[in-house]
Amino acid sequence: MSEKRTFWTCLLALIVALPLAFVARAWESLGESQWLAGGSPEVVVADEAAQAFAGGQWKLMDMRRLPRTDDARVILTEFEASPTDLAALSKGACRVRLIDDKGRRFEPVTLTEPIVREMYPEVAERPRCSVLAFTDAKAGSPVRMAESFIVPAEARDLSLRIEFPGASDETLVFKWTRS
Amino acid sequence: MPVMRRSKIRQRLLIMLVTGIGGMAAAAISFASAVYDAANPVPVPVIGKDQVVDTGRWRVTINGAHMSSLPPTGTKPFEPKRFLLVDLELDNRSVASSNVFMNLITIKDDVAPLQPKPTYYLARDKWIASAINPNMPEKLVAAWEWPADRPEPQTLSLAIGKQIYKPRDNLYGAPNWFDDGEAAVVELPVTQAVETTEQ
Amino acid sequence: MSAFRTLLLCGLAIAALYGMRNSTPGYGDITAPIAIRGAVGERVETRDFAFGAANVHLARQLKVESFGRVKDFSTSGIWLVIEGAAVSKTETMTLMSAEWLASNGVRYALSQRFSTVPGYLPTERLEPGLPRPVLLAFELPEAAVDQGTLLVARSRVSPLAEELSIALGDKKPAEIKPSVTIARSGSRAPWTLAAH
Numbered sequence: 001m002s003e004k005r006t007f008w009t010c011l012l013a014l015i016v017a018l019p020l021a022f023v024a025r026a027w028e029s030l031g032e033s034q035w036l037a038g039g040s041p042e043v044v045v046a047d048e049a050a051q052a053f054a055g056g057q058w059k060l061m062d063m064r065r066l067p068r069t070d071d072a073r074v075i076l077t078e079f080e081a082s083p084t085d086l087a088a089l090s091k092g093a094c095r096v097r098l099i100d101d102k103g104r105r106f107e108p109v110t111l112t113e114p115i116v117r118e119m120y121p122e123v124a125e126r127p128r129c130s131v132l133a134f135t136d137a138k139a140g141s142p143v144r145m146a147e148s149f150i151v152p153a154e155a156r157d158l159s160l161r162i163e164f165p166g167a168s169d170e171t172l173v174f175k176w177t178r179s
Numbered sequence: 180m181p182v183m184r185r186s187k188i189r190q191r192l193l194i195m196l197v198t199g200i201g202g203m204a205a206a207a208i209s210f211a212s213a214v215y216d217a218a219n220p221v222p223v224p225v226i227g228k229d230q231v232v233d234t235g236r237w238r239v240t241i242n243g244a245h246m247s248s249l250p251p252t253g254t255k256p257f258e259p260k261r262f263l264l265v266d267l268e269l270d271n272r273s274v275a276s277s278n279v280f281m282n283l284i285t286i287k288d289d290v291a292p293l294q295p296k297p298t299y300y301l302a303r304d305k306w307i308a309s310a311i312n313p314n315m316p317e318k319l320v321a322a323w324e325w326p327a328d329r330p331e332p333q334t335l336s337l338a339i340g341k342q343i344y345k346p347r348d349n350l351y352g353a354p355n356w357f358d359d360g361e362a363a364v365v366e367l368p369v370t371q372a373v374e375t376t377e378q
Numbered sequence: 379m380s381a382f383r384t385l386l387l388c389g390l391a392i393a394a395l396y397g398m399r400n401s402t403p404g405y406g407d408i409t410a411p412i413a414i415r416g417a418v419g420e421r422v423e424t425r426d427f428a429f430g431a432a433n434v435h436l437a438r439q440l441k442v443e444s445f446g447r448v449k450d451f452s453t454s455g456i457w458l459v460i461e462g463a464a465v466s467k468t469e470t471m472t473l474m475s476a477e478w479l480a481s482n483g484v485r486y487a488l489s490q491r492f493s494t495v496p497g498y499l500p501t502e503r504l505e506p507g508l509p510r511p512v513l514l515a516f517e518l519p520e521a522a523v524d525q526g527t528l529l530v531a532r533s534r535v536s537p538l539a540e541e542l543s544i545a546l547g548d549k550k551p552a553e554i555k556p557s558v559t560i561a562r563s564g565s566r567a568p569w570t571l572a573a574h
Contacts, residue, residue, distance in 0.1 A: 072508050104506035107470035152507035275477075276487035301491070303452055309490035314519050315454050346404065353405035 044173045053172045054164035055088030056081040060174040061144075063158065066115045068150065074113050075106075075149045077160055078123055079174070080142040083134065092167030094129035098149045101157035108147040116148055129162065223338075223360075228367040235342040236356050237280060238270040238316075241365045244335050247372035251300040251320040261325040263369070265337065266302070270316035273344070273356070278310040284321055287336040287364060297321040337365045409537035413529075416542060418549040424540035427471065427504065429512075429530050431462040431544055435573065436523065436554040440515065443561035444494050451491055455519040456554055460528065461571065464502070465509035474500050475534040475541075476514050480522035485529075489517050495560055496568040499530075511567050513560070523550060 023030070045051045050059040061078040068074045075098060083089050098106040108128065117124045126146040127133040137143050151158070160174040226232070232239045244265045249255060251264060265284070271277055281296060301308040302318040311317050325331065341362035346354045416422030421430040436458055440451040451457070464473060476488040476499050492498065497513045504510055514528075523546070531541035555573040563570040 105469035275485040351405050
């Protein structure tokens with residue numbers, strides 16, 4: 001091959017090799033970043049169906065819309081999990097979010113809302129989703145949990161998203177079509 | 180190689196030597212200066228109280244020290260305790276508010292160092308100090324809990340830490356402040372607090 | 379002639395390298411937050427949240443009333459109190475970082491001397507779509523208020539995160555009040571601000 005041809009071939013090879021070198025170095029970080037990945041696989045559950053997830057059978061019992069102020073509502077979610085694999089459940093850390101039709105993510109409130117205590121006192125006593133809720137659990141007997149969220153009055157198409165990293169890579173999505 | 184003339188080999192050797200000398204000289208000088216600095220440290224001045232010490236980031240003035248049964252908040256603790264309180268004034272000379280004065284002052288002692296680290300209180304609020312703003316000097320009180328089994332001191336020797344600003348540090352090239360040894364040692368007598376009735 | 383040309387090229391190369399070295403921004407500038415500019419009185423938005431500063435007050439002394447007791451906060455400079463509103467757009471968040479950037483480049487952090495002021499910015503949890511009134515207070519030397527900028531961000535050490543840069547402009551209050559009292563209120567706004 002002539003010298004000129006060698007030169008241009010090598011230059012082209014460089015243009016291909018340099019980005020490949022970057023990608024090879026940063027493969028794991030790219031995979032972790034939000035940009036490329038798009039989230040963990042989702043398991044979507046229809047109304048009132050039980051779903052196996054993270055070492056238990058999970059079911060959304062109810063999602064109620066309670067008044068709060070003119071522009072805000074309290075969403076009270078009740079769900080339960082029947083443990084099938086207690087070891088897995090004790091390893092994970094529960095993460096619960098409420099998503100609306102616009103894709104906004106709501107975190108559960110940390111203190112019980114007064115309206116929940118007033119209207120549903122027995123639900124207000126239920127634990128939040130965490131490893132603590134499963135400490136006294138026995139396989140087969142359901143653990144009942146409740147989480148409350150504060151959302152704008154116009155929020156629609158709410159879905160409850162539960163992640164249990166440590167016990168499962170998937171995201172459990174409950175869609176509630178009733179309220 | 181055996182085809183080359185001996186003079187050419189010598190020429191190449193000479194060039195290698197000359198270009199290597201610069202690098203070797205630099206390494207030798209840097210090593211020697213490090214050894215020299217370690218052997219002859221800059222003497223740390225020993226001063227009395229009420230003098231301003233420039234530590235780079237802070238200008239510190241130690242105003243006094245006394246022992247007291249009450250913390251600077253004025254509320255009596257549940258169990259009887261003794262506190263060593265040091266009054267000082269801090270002037271932030273950097274460009275941003277900072278609350279990094281926790282390691283600024285240490286008690287120089289032969290015995291084991293006092294644990295836990297002192298708590299800094301803002302004299303103005305009689306409450307825990309938060310960040311100090313630049314160009315707004317504040318009076319603070321550093322409080323150590325004095326263990327019951329140690330005799331209370333008559334004099335105190337405080338080492339004041341120095342910090343140096345590097346616009347580009349050695350790892351990221353980011354600007355940061357770094358600890359740089361001691362700026363001064365302040366020796367002052369410890370008085371006993373006048374026990375007033377406080378609520 | 380060839381030696382002169384070599385020397386000239388060497389000199390040009392050194393000059394170019396020197397110029398490049400001195401004009402390269404430092405790590406702090408490269409990873410600095412992205413500023414989104416606005417002014418007092420208007421709503422300034424990032425992708426995740428929006429904030430608007432409404433009222434600006436200057437006072438020599440600040441009093442905070444809580445649970446019946448009034449606590450005095452004195453300062454060697456003056457107090458700058460800003461009332462505004464903030465709303466999150468995408469997820470539940472708290473705006474943890476607020477700084478005042480004076481015209482000479484000095485940055486003053488949000489005062490942390492208060493334990494419980496209703497509506498204080500780093501303690502207000504913002505839910506998406508629900509605007510909340512928020513309060514900020516800075517302790518500054520008097521000269522730092524003029525031509526200053528308020529910087530509001532979600533957190534202090536997030537490289538390349540979006541940060542609001544709200545200029546005071548000509549909205550500086552005409553006078554410095556001797557004292558301002560902030561008290562908890564049960565009505566629409568979580569606090570009342572009274573000047574004396």
